[in-house]
Structures are given as structure tokens and as C-alpha cells.
Amino acid sequence: MKKLAAGNWKMNGTQASLAEVTALLEAHPDPACEMLLCPPATLIAAMAALARGTALMVGAQDCHPKPMGAHTGDISAAMLRDAGATHVIVGHSERRIDHGETSALVKAKAEAVVDAGLTAIVCIGETEAERDSGKTLAVIGTQLDASIPGGATAANLVVAYEPVWAIGTGRTPTLTEIAEVHSFLRGRLRGLIGAEAEGVRILYGGSVKPTNASDIFAVPHVDGALVGGASLKAADFGAIVAALSAA
Numbered sequence: 001m002k003k004l005a006a007g008n009w010k011m012n013g014t015q016a017s018l019a020e021v022t023a024l025l026e027a028h029p030d031p032a033c034e035m036l037l038c039p040p041a042t043l044i045a046a047m048a049a050l051a052r053g054t055a056l057m058v059g060a061q062d063c064h065p066k067p068m069g070a071h072t073g074d075i076s077a078a079m080l081r082d083a084g085a086t087h088v089i090v091g092h093s094e095r096r097i098d099h100g101e102t103s104a105l106v107k108a109k110a111e112a113v114v115d116a117g118l119t120a121i122v123c124i125g126e127t128e129a130e131r132d133s134g135k136t137l138a139v140i141g142t143q144l145d146a147s148i149p150g151g152a153t154a155a156n157l158v159v160a161y162e163p164v165w166a167i168g169t170g171r172t173p174t175l176t177e178i179a180e181v182h183s184f185l186r187g188r189l190r191g192l193i194g195a196e197a198e199g200v201r202i203l204y205g206g207s208v209k210p211t212n213a214s215d216i217f218a219v220p221h222v223d224g225a226l227v228g229g230a231s232l233k234a235a236d237f238g239a240i241v242a243a244l245s246a247a
Ligand code: PGA
Pocket: 008, 162, 166, 167, 168, 169, 170, 205, 206, 207, 208, 226, 227, 228, 229, 230
């Protein structure tokens, strides 16, 4: 299994930000891990043009569950593929919270991604209150069961474990806590999709930085990272790519 360093630019970036992509590719033309950036939809086509023929893959941050139609402001998975995307993040906690997305909707989106021939990065994670009350594994187990697409394989599904309280806060779970969740998720995936589970990348996300990446990547069943803030700068994301390549 090749590990995956995925960056999520969220609602950040304009054409000028593409200079960071050029710098990233200059510094890391041929990493040992897979490298993916998910810019806002407005930049996908331009970033994909820059990435063509390089080690960088380009993804999207969300999609609509339907392939086309009267849905003003929405974008389908097929349209994202047409723009050059190979992956789509679905169920990020910012969408679950800001837009009230349920796991049923996230699953429908993930299935649309798979139907379009792309890879779904399905995000799950507990809130701080859920962790404090000892419900972490119950919450993420339920989210996983309800969110992953039917027909999931190692090629069309990536799972991202992102504790809500660790996103953008500079706080992370302990390495022991990350290990507990990732090993639980591997087992849960085995129950859901059998042997395919061994090849599904399970990413950790939430305040991954150059300073903590190597320690996190040494944890069993951590197959890469979904990186927010630190993916915006080539130097920081490149350092995380290098740490994953060395893991
Ligand atoms: P962060 O975001 O790295 O800025 O904490 C992670 C994410 O939301 O994917």
C-alpha cells in the first residue's frame, strides 16, 4: 500500500496560490508516498493543469450526490473529474457541522464519487464532548458504517479519522489514542468489506504539522494524513510529504 499525503486547502487560495504548487513540485518531484492537494473548486482545473505529468494529484472538497440537474451552486463528481480531480473529500466535519450533513448524505455523496470513477475520502471523527464521555469508538464506528459507499474497495475509498477538536486547534490526540482508533477502524473495515480493508488508506487529520508528522506516521495503521492549515505552504506540506515518504 502506498501512503497518502493529502492537503485540504478549505476556503483558501486564489490563482496566486498556485505558486506554492510549483514550489512543492520543485522540492518533491518524486516522493515515495502519494501526494494530493484539494483546493477550492475554483482552482481545480488550473491546479490539475499544473500537476499534469507530475506526482501531484488534485482533488475536491465536496460534491453533490446527483450526477447533474437543477441544483444551483452545486457541483457533481463527474464535473470534478472533468476538471481534473481524482479524489473528492466527503463528510468533512466542517460540512457535517456548517451544512448539517448527515452520514446518509455523506454516503450518497461517496457513492456519487465512486460512480464517477473517482476515489472518495470519507471523513469521520468525534467531538471533544464525545471523547470526554468515552464515546469515541462508538461514534466513529457508527459514522463509518453509515458513511462509506456500497462497493467500497481499496482503490475507491480512503478513510480520514479527524477528531473535530483537533482540527485547526494545534491539539492532537496522544499517539496511543491515535493507535487505538486506527486499529479499531481497520477491524471495523474488515467487518464491512472483508479483505479489501487491508489496502484502504486510513489517514489521520487534525493539526498535523512538520513537527509532529514523523511521530504520527510511525503509529500502526496510520497510512498518511489529511492536512489543513499546513498544506497551504509548500515548505510545510513538503516537510510532511518527506516525513511520510521516510515512514
Ligand atoms: P488542520 O485541518 O490540519 O488545519 O487541523 C485538518 C482538516 O480539517 O483536514
